Amino acid sequence: MSDEIKVKVSHMTKKFGDLLVLNDISFDVKTGEFLCVVGPTGCGKTTFLNCLTKLKAYELTGGEILINGEPVDLQKHNIAYIFQEYSSFPWATVEENIAYGLKVKKRPPEEIKERVEEMLQLVGLTEYRSYYPGQLSASMLQRVSIARAFAVQPELLLMDEPYGQMDNSLRYKLEDELIQLWQRTGTTVIFITHNIEEAVYLSQRILVLTNKPTSIKKEIDNNLPRPRDVTDPAFNQLRDEVTDLIKWW
């Protein structure tokens, strides 16, 4: 992690009609940092990522979000977003899904081929390369989305509760895969979850949000050594600290 600021969120405010969701929130994300955002359901975590990527109906009501000191430009900034819902294209094979971002970014065919190959191996889907999403299990689908996102070597990776629906053993496995990918690539990650243990396991820093209208309750640095152990007393202490913060959600 460097001291360069990758994402600068200042006075971010979002209203849907009269409903104030994000209430004047400011924070920075450093280049190469792994930031986890935890908050109660419906507090606006997804809304934050949608505003950042300027999706339809998610224009900010106030404040601004900058990447590398400039307004977000999806054509220019290399962003990948793993959505809360399943988002692989049912009409395309695993391979084609993974190649999608690279194709949009008009990378040369040889590079696409090479990167798809690499990603298939990384997420362990080589054998399933010509399967369609309809033929895959939930965890495989999630890996397709992860591979598609990492394939473009994003400078900023947004993940919205990607492991929300999965059982624990599977989640642990994918979390470890994610950490490895992140360590290899050095990309900046904003990871949203409402699972405190997950946040403590993954993050370098945790942003705890309040209920709507949402503001930042606390920012917690997480310097636990890796690989992390969920039975480690230090791990438990940090987990309890975060849990206490949000006890009365």
Next chain:
Amino acid sequence: MNEYAKQKRKEKIKFGIVSVISLCLFFTIWYVCTAVLHLKPDYILPSPVQVVEAFIDKLTRTAPDGATIFGHIAASLQVALTGYLLGALVGVPLGVAMAWFRRVDMFVTPLFDLIRPVPTIAWIPLMILWFGIGLGAKAAIIFVSAFVPCVINAYAGIKQTKPVHLWVAQTFGASRKEMLFTVAIPTALPLIFTGLRISLGTAWMTLCAAEMLASNKGLGYMIQVNRSLARADLIVVAMLTIGLIGTIFTVGLNALERKFVKGGRRG
């Protein structure tokens, strides 16, 4: 081959066998009712054997309706394909444009909604007034009948596009045009094919109606003329030919669909 594939194959073979049995049963009952029991006179209900004879005869003879069976088929195909292809070529892009571009939607949809409930055969008189009884009028009627399902299904298909799929494209930096071609149209493809299949059916049916009203050649015309000549055998020949060609079209279109629509029909 794994167990699952074997199972599926078995199912398919079973389906095939039952289909053949059903067809055989139909022709046997027909045969018994006519050639054996003579329930109705031949000129009202001919036996299958008579129909086959009439068909073979029709391969070379132009009497009594002015053309061999090939002549009628060619005339019908020409009209149907002209109208159908034009309908698809205009209808699918229009449906896509209506669903994708808000302005086109606002402008065209009211007009389309007004035209849509008008039954195709209601267009026949007007088309005959405009184009006479040649290729033009019939092709125009077929066009209308094929065009409507193409528009409706292409429209519905594009509207099915999941926002999250568009967002994936958008966050990777795709332009609106790329989002249309790499996300919305692939989403819509199964329904576009449904539209093409439905409109092929209606086009082929409308063709007969159009030819029965105004024509001097074609399978519909053949039915019409032979009714006044009390040649039920030739009527049945024409009807079976229509059925057979329709089936061939459907099979062809299904093959095309399997080639282009990937990943099954799930959303």
